[in-house]
Amino acid sequence: MRGREVGDGAAARLHLVDGVALLRPDEQVFQAMLNGWRNQQLARNLAFSTIEQRERTVRAFVDYTNAFPWDWTPQFADEWFADLRAIRHCARSTLRSYQDALRSFGDYVTSSAYEWPAECERRFGTFPVPVIHDGNAAVHVQEIEASPTKRAFTVEELQAFFDYADDQVLKARGAGRKGWLPAFRDATLFKSAYAYGLRRNEARMLDTVDFGRNPHEPKFGEFGRVRVRFGKAKKGSPPKQRTVMTVVPLWSVLVVQEWVETVRPLLAVEGNSALWPSERGPRIGLARIDRRFATYRDALGLDPGLDFHSLRRSYATYLIEDGYDPLFVQFQLGHEHASTTSLYTCVSSDFRVRTMRRALGQAVNAALNVKGSI
Structure with a gap:
């Protein structure tokens, strides 16, 4: 036929x-x-x-x-x-x-x-018609629509979270359980995501070869920068790539270095280049990352509004508070527009008070200088 x-x-x-x-x-x-x-x-x-x-x-x-x-x-x-x-x-x-x-x-x-x-x-005997039209379609009127509960960590919360993650490694290892290796991996992953301001999938998709030297900061050795190859993509485009420079204190480099050189070889199979290998596969899954994060957060009684992305919010916030140029922070985060970066910064009240006092002090000094010259 x-x-x-x-x-x-x-x-x-x-x-x-x-x-x-x-x-x-x-x-x-x-x-x-x-x-x-x-x-x-x-x-x-x-x-x-x-x-x-x-x-x-x-x-x-x-x-x-x-x-x-x-x-x-x-x-x-x-x-x-x-x-x-x-x-x-x-x-x-x-x-x-x-x-x-x-x-x-x-x-x-x-x-x-x-x-x-x-x-x-x-x-x-009938035909399709559009069911979504301008009259019933939601309008995207704001640049960001995240829940108001989402925020950055405070310094104290971040320290408590990292300390708790480290404690789980020590407890598991002290009890002779193999679970200390995944616990070590996840603790290092969380710290690295904060240290480089990474999104969840950006951190997950890192390979060991993505780290490299920064000739302008030799103190960081082989971990002076990281190449993010799976950044957030626009529709119809491949993943957006960027290079993030190591700027946080030296502890972040030491943590990653210990993982790569000492602990990771005990978990990864030969030929697997993933920075965060899984116990059952080549790379840790997003669901596993979310579960571990939520478990630690809830165990500490922290705000449910804190999620993995809060590590990235904290990174942006602390860079701004430490006086880094906003344009540099924008490049580090991989944002196309400065307005997007501004949405990630949740500067503390102490920072605002210091900024206000500095501005008022400059204004008073200027007024006194003018008065003294009359």
Whole structure:
């Protein structure tokens, strides 16, 4: 029999056979839509993780509505997002990402370029319509939408957190448990993330070869800088890379050096270059990092608003308080705009008081000098 192809190549190349009906036309057409949409997103150079997350969102919407795209209406979307907000209390950023996924999928299946409207009308007597539009889409009006509970560590909290992490290593090793190696790894990971202002995945994806010398600061030896190769990427772009200079006290270098040269070889298998190897795989997972962090934080009774990203917030805050140029801090964090860096700085009240006193002192001295010259 001769095959017939529906739509063009970008329409998922849904192959039909003349004279033979699809066994489950609704499910098969929907899957073909997803396949074509995936190809379209790959052509746009979007990350695989983004594409997979979007597909999960569309499938979740199908499960909620018990309907396929050619039967969707905007009211279905309104009800779903009302449920997500009122019942499940999803974050604003999460809802907007879901809406972006549905809008992108809707743009694909309603486009005449891919011929899905005509195909659906022929098969099901109806056709897809956009369910996300300007009237029901959340607007991104602020540059940052993190919960107000998210903040940097205080100096005392940070010291307590690191001390507790070290204590877990000593307890495990003193008891003769093998768990002291992962505990040592995680404690060093947390300290390194703070010492270099790293995001969670940036820290996780480091390799031992990413450290190097800074000729202007020879005291740091082979750990004078770190090359971040998996920085936060824009949509459709590869990971953004940057080099972060070692600027915090020497203790951070000694911690990483001890891990790389003495402890890590006891955990990593030969040929694995990951800086933070897992006990069961080549590299520690993000979920494991989150669990360990939450366990230590909760054991100390610290604010639930403190998360892994608080280490990065603390790094930015303390650099500003120590007098580093804001532009340098911006480069260290890998921010494209200074306004983004400003959102990460949570300067302490003591710093504000010192700054205010310095400004008032300068103003008073200037006034006295003017008065003395009259």
